[in-house]
Amino acid sequence: MRTRRLTASQIDEAALLLREGQLVAFGTETVYGLGADACNGEAVARIYQAKGRPSFNPLICHYASAMAAFCHVRPNALAERLAAKFWPGPLTLVLPRAPACPVSKLAAAGLPTLAVRVPGHALAHDLLAAFGGPVAAPSANRSGHISPTRPEHVLEDLDGRISAVLDCGPCPVGVESTVLDLSGETPTLLRPGGVAAEDIAAEIGPLRHGAPPGAALASPGLLASHYAPALPVRLNAEVLQPGEALLAFGAPLPGARTIFQLSARRDVIEAAANLFEGLHELDAKAAVLGLTGIAVQPIPELGIGLAINDRLTRASAPKT
Ligand code: TXA
């Protein structure tokens, strides 16, 4: 795949690529983001694949307006206040998902919350408006590399791995957005960034500071058994045990109480897109069907298969 470099006059083409489920990097005021249709699970899976990330981190969903963002989460008074003050701009708010939120579960790595932000860059805004829906976008770099602030940086890292990069010029802020968790009792700063913590505190009062930047456990998505299903998970199953549900990959093993198919055609991208849906669905059926656990058929340790197995290993870890 050749990565196309698109200019401001080609925003409609960039929006079309997103609609087709392809990856398009675009500039924001903070850093370049690697964008995909947030409601398309397979498109979101391609983000993790392109970044070469061996685990699923929850991603930020980008919106053209606060009104659009607040349709997909449940804003509280503090969120309304901060949005009015700092959006569009380099602030990301973590809020509970709205009941009918259409964003793929994979985008938030299975969490019941969603990180939303309205970027303050004119071209990013125009792209989001032309696309007409949420765009999930982590920074547009390979995993472990530094965040890109120019289209050239994006191409150095991702040329040939994504469909296009929309040239939005150099990013004026140059550091990532501030991530603030408003889903709990106390507003918690998860990542310092483009909006100063003091300026947020001046609006809504004191903040709790989460884990320091760069700490391995800064994001709840990385805690070993966080949001693990209630049922025990058993990997690489060859034979089913009584009462087990099956998370199938390819032709299902015989004898399951119930089956959730990750990918009949053994496609790891499709399996990643369905993973959290499957875990939630089987967990929800546990009591009704008297399930004893979830058995998972072997998934190849290739590409995003690594991230799937990483996630399932965490789900099978003893609860802490
Ligand atoms: O400036 C930015 O925020 C850039 C541009 C592209 O918008 N994006 C960015 O994304 O830096 P990323 O994926 O590199 O960082 C997202 C951060 C991670 O620390 C992640 O753990 C946190 O946001 N995050 C996302 N969703 C979350 C959630 N539901 N709960 C807690 N943390 C979340």
Ligand code: MG
């Ligand atoms: Mg990043």
